[in-house]
Amino acid sequence: MAKNEYQVTGMTCGHCEMSIREEVGEVEGVTDIEVSAQTGRLVVSGTGEIDDAQVLAAVEEAGYRAVRV
Secondary structure, three states: OEEEEEEEEOOOOHHHHHHHHHHHOOOOOEEEEEEEOOOOEEEEEEOOOOOHHHHHHHHHHOOOEEEEO
16 A cells, blocks of 8 residues: 655645545545645555656645645
8 A cells, every 4th residue: 555645835724625635536546635734744545556746736736736755
């Protein structure tokens, strides 16, 4: 099981977390998403390799920026 961690900027509330969860949840192979506006942390788990480019694009689609840590 793969687990990738990202630092997201621009999140301020639960609605922000929900927006990111919805977009990242559409990325192929993603099985679990942990996101916290308080820490700016996003952890994405999947059954196989997770495509960073797709996750970063999904975060951007939600209106935020992220970098892999």
